[in-house]
């Protein structure tokens with residue numbers, strides 16, 4: 298049965314002594330055919346004057362192709378789920394589910410209860426794509442304020458281990474981690490997100506390998522930051538200026554424990570990544586950052 302850890306004191310064992318779980322190696326993406334910035338549900342979607350960002354659609358299509366190519370260049374297989382007309386954020390396909398493996402190796406995925414009504418309509422499409430790829434999908438208790446959960450926007454696997462890191466406070470309710478821990482049968486370490494500009498855990502924490510991560514201190518509570526430091530002996534701090542939009546450096550993705558794909562331009566983060574032995578792969582996701590998302594949100598890593 299899953300155990301929930303909330304503070305550094307409660308983490309009185311080495312997370313890397315927990316049972317192993319294989320790392321997910323497949324990538325799913327949703328083409329930005331119907332992508333739009335017209336449903337403002339996070340602070341990054343508006344300009345300083347309050348108006349919505351204006352999208353350059355051809356540039357968005359190019360950036361998406363660039364990310365897809367970057368994954369293929371790293372030798373990863375990219376699967377596509379169909380975009381749906383009228384669902385402007387479906388391109389951010391990290392959020393509708395949490396894929397996992399059972400202890401006997403069965404592929405399953407928890408389906409999200411998304412906070413926004415329009416976004417919640419994306420869930421069946423991703424569920425169908427996962428089912429076509431060999432997954433059994435499982436539902437959480439019925440959607441309500443206390444059961445909100447936004448999949449791999451807030452819940453991130455520690456690569457190689459049966460350990461899940463979960464953010465809460467904006468899109469995901471803390472209470473749902475009881476059900477999540479039971480379903481995935483793993484240790485769940487939870488973090489309160491203190492700053493609305495970092496509304497998903499994947500906007501302020503990028504797990505690079507089983508002991509390394511990028512993270513932005515300002516997104517966490519003091520207790521949460523102590524816990525981040527305890528989980529990751531190799532913690533690379535990202536300055537607020539590079540974690541916030543328009544840089545979004547913590548929304549990076551390291552699919553293989555070596556290459557870190559991120560929005561180009563975050564100099565300090567790149568210097569620190571290189572010093573820690575990682576390879577930075579910079580590309581442009583500017584049109585998606587106008588919607589509050591970058592590399593990590595634009596794909597689902599599945600087993």
Ligand code: ARG
Nearest residue numbers: 339389450497588589590594
């Ligand atoms: N506009 C989308 C939203 O606010 C962006 C989602 C980005 N995804 C992420 N995992 N951070 O829901």
